[in-house]
Amino acid sequence: MIKVAVVGASGYTGAELLRLLACHPEVEVVSITSRKEKGRLLKDVFPSLALAYPDLHFEDPEPKTLARKADLVFCCVPHRAAMAIVPDLLAAGVKVVDFSADFRLKDPATYERWYETKHTAPELLDEAVYGLPEIWREEIMEAHLVAGPGCYPTSVILPLHPLLSQGLIEREVIIDSKSGVSGAGRAAKLPLIFAEVNEAFRAYGLPGHRHIPEMEQELSFAAGSEVRVSFVPHLLPITRGILSTIYVFPRPGVSGDHLREALKKAYQGEPFVSVLPPGELPDVAHVRGTNQCRLAVVPDERTARVVIISVIDNLVKGAAGQALQCMNLMCGLKETMGLVGPALYP
Ligand SMILES: NC(=O)C1=CN([C@@H]2O[C@H](COP(=O)(O)OP(=O)(O)OC[C@H]3O[C@@H](n4cnc5c(N)ncnc54)[C@H](OP(=O)(O)O)[C@@H]3O)[C@@H](O)[C@H]2O)C=CC1
Numbered sequence: 001m002i003k004v005a006v007v008g009a010s011g012y013t014g015a016e017l018l019r020l021l022a023c024h025p026e027v028e029v030v031s032i033t034s035r036k037e038k039g040r041l042l043k044d045v046f047p048s049l050a051l052a053y054p055d056l057h058f059e060d061p062e063p064k065t066l067a068r069k070a071d072l073v074f075c076c077v078p079h080r081a082a083m084a085i086v087p088d089l090l091a092a093g094v095k096v097v098d099f100s101a102d103f104r105l106k107d108p109a110t111y112e113r114w115y116e117t118k119h120t121a122p123e124l125l126d127e128a129v130y131g132l133p134e135i136w137r138e139e140i141m142e143a144h145l146v147a148g149p150g151c152y153p154t155s156v157i158l159p160l161h162p163l164l165s166q167g168l169i170e171r172e173v174i175i176d177s178k179s180g181v182s183g184a185g186r187a188a189k190l191p192l193i194f195a196e197v198n199e200a201f202r203a204y205g206l207p208g209h210r211h212i213p214e215m216e217q218e219l220s221f222a223a224g225s226e227v228r229v230s231f232v233p234h235l236l237p238i239t240r241g242i243l244s245t246i247y248v249f250p251r252p253g254v255s256g257d258h259l260r261e262a263l264k265k266a267y268q269g270e271p272f273v274s275v276l277p278p279g280e281l282p283d284v285a286h287v288r289g290t291n292q293c294r295l296a297v298v299p300d301e302r303t304a305r306v307v308i309i310s311v312i313d314n315l316v317k318g319a320a321g322q323a324l325q326c327m328n329l330m331c332g333l334k335e336t337m338g339l340v341g342p343a344l345y346p
């Protein structure tokens with residue numbers, strides 16, 4: 001059994017991870033942490049997890065104490081907080097899957113510019129592996145520190161990476177994404193209360209959302225030269241799910257059908273990415289609660305542009321499920337373990 005701890009287990013991604021871990025045959029959850037819920041039983045904070053964890057309670061230990069109990073720690077705290085915890089965990093010898101943005105960007109100056117804070121552990125950026133298994137599988141298998149991708153970047157990089165790395169599309173990309181409200185976390189914020197979100201729909205994060213450098217970093221690696229994206233996120237009045245509509249410009253002589261075939265080939269055999277046949281379109285309702293990314297490629301013959309639609313559950317393939325997929329790889333387990341349940345529907 002792999003002994004795991006979940007730091008920041010009182011948030012949405014922590015709770016979602018515990019839901020998934022409850023059905024994982026090779027994992028024992030040895031500790032869950034929260035500063036505010038310290039001492040309380042998990043089942044009193046999240047009754048949805050009562051049957052799976054009747055006796056587990058929140059603690060707030062030092063990272064070193066945690067590292068003595070666990071083989072691997074999932075760190076589900078906000079950026080800035082993560083880089084204060086992760087170095088001590090690694091120094092104490094445990095593997096870490098971090099959910100925050102603190103170890104995603106390779107260049108500390110880029111991090112400092114977009115996150116408006118000094119990076120306090122830049123020496124770890126080189127060894128951190130970007131936790132997108134479909135792209136960095138071999139590296140994740142060897143990693144001690146995995147930086148879980150942002151939810152929007154996951155929905156965007158999966159369709160674009162193969163197309164850019166094969167030189168099939170131009171490097172100008174336009175991305176229009178919509179997210180459910182759980183993407184913003186569980187902490188109370190006025191613009192996120194029911195009456196502000198229900199029956200409403202708005203763009204936010206303009207002119208430059210902080211996921212842009214992460215997308216550009218990974219897409220530039222794929223293309224072998226600098227890629228610049230236009231990215232506008234929107235808030236949908238739903239709890240979970242991201243739908244990204246991506247406008248791409250095929251290189252001369254490349255058709256939309258060609259792009260679809262290239263994606264199908266790139267993801268053949270991948271358990272968590274599906275490329276839909278012509279005429280089928282993805283819906284966030286089809287992936288709710290799953291680690292799936294569903295993609296459709298729609299040629300627009302009138303303009304010669306191609307629209308790609310990508311859906312994920314932000315809490316699963318966009319966070320906890322992808323982290324668990326990485327853990328399976330880091331621990332030598334079957335990559336799909338604990339992640340094969342069907343979607344919740346309706
Ligand atoms: N929500 C999503 O869809 C996605 C989130 N992420 C990332 O995952 C991480 C967690 O997100 P999410 O679960 O949504 O956030 P939440 O706000 O729901 O939860 C945050 C957790 O971190 C703890 N925490 C907050 N501040 C600190 C701090 N300064 N030091 C230590 N612990 C702290 C909180 O507990 P307490 O305050 O009691 O200690 C809580 O358990 C973030 O980095 C987020 O960016 C990544 C992809 C998708």
Ligand SMILES: CC(=O)N[C@@H](CCC(=O)OP(=O)(O)O)C(=O)O
Pocket residue numbers: 079099100101149150151152179180181182183184185205211233235
């Ligand atoms: C709806 C909503 O607010 N979503 C979040 C993205 C959550 C996420 O993945 O962000 P991290 O980079 O912090 O991990 C946002 O736009 O800030």
